[in-house]
């Protein structure tokens with residue numbers, strides 16, 4: 001098997017995009033306890049981006065690590081850059097846009113390091129494919145950051161195969177992952193060859209919105225969901241994660257819920273194999289059509 005070994009031991013990655021929705025967790029002592037619980041569960045990789053909370057999610061996480069240096073040695077972080085939301089555009093045009101210039105990315109890496117208070121970011125991702133991307137100069141900037149020890153690995157996010165292949169041609173560094181949407185509700189890539197392109201090129205799929213934002217209870221008919229729960233002893237969270245982890249190459253779910261109950265259920269799902277027919281029954285129910 002030539003599947004990517006990147007983050008092989010990680011059943012899931014807690015995503016930090018919704019941190020500000022949880023006022024109680026924004027206090028360093030509470031967040032430190034929450035992080036410690038994840039470490040106890042074997043989860044040591046946390047997903048960030050410069051735009052989450054306009055940098056506040058990284059800042060609060062970093063403040064927590066500073067206040068609890070024992071955690072700092074144990075956690076590793078993923079971060080990303082390249083999206084400028086409209087409200088952060090200082091120009092006359094106030095337009096959401098992408099930035100992938102070399103100096104912009106070098107600055108973004110430094111700013112993430114300083115907000116997160118870590119010496120190295122485990123994996124840094126280009127958040128979105130940018131039609132104005134100068135692949136050669138961005139690759140050089142990322143290589144410099146790796147040589148300087150600021151980041152360990154590079155990856156992409158929301159890229160299609162030809163987009164990452166174009167970028168990969170410009171650098172000797174291996175792209176280790178593509179963080180893209182994948183779930184029972186967002187499964188087209190499993191049927192059109194896009195998923196296999198990841199396996200062929202050795203990019204681990206980090207699946208964002210793996211719980212489909214909690215919409216599965218609406219997408220799967222109640223009778224099927226109930227029967228699936230009884231058969232597997234999982235709830236809808238566990239079923240969504242088990243379904244993803246069963247795919248060859250085991251995509252890593254980047255889970256957005258920060259609630260203990262859902263994370264524990266997600267972990268239970270990551271350790272469960274669904275009967276093959278149930279895997280397809282869930283897919284069929286959400287797609288509202290049989291596989292061809």
Ligand SMILES: NC(=O)c1ccc[n+]([C@@H]2O[C@H](COP(=O)([O-])OP(=O)(O)OC[C@H]3O[C@@H](n4cnc5c(N)ncnc54)[C@H](OP(=O)(O)O)[C@@H]3O)[C@@H](O)[C@H]2O)c1
Nearest residue numbers: 015016017047157208209210211212213214254255256257
């Ligand atoms: N690279 C990218 O472009 C990109 C884009 C988006 C996200 N991400 C990353 O992926 C992570 C996950 O994204 P996500 O938050 O959209 O994923 P998600 O895990 O699919 O959704 C989490 C949301 O769904 C709710 N939810 C889950 N199960 C539910 C249920 N059974 N009933 C009611 N609500 C339920 C959660 O509510 P509760 O909080 O109440 O549990 C939370 O609001 C983010 O934190 C971020 O790190 C990356």
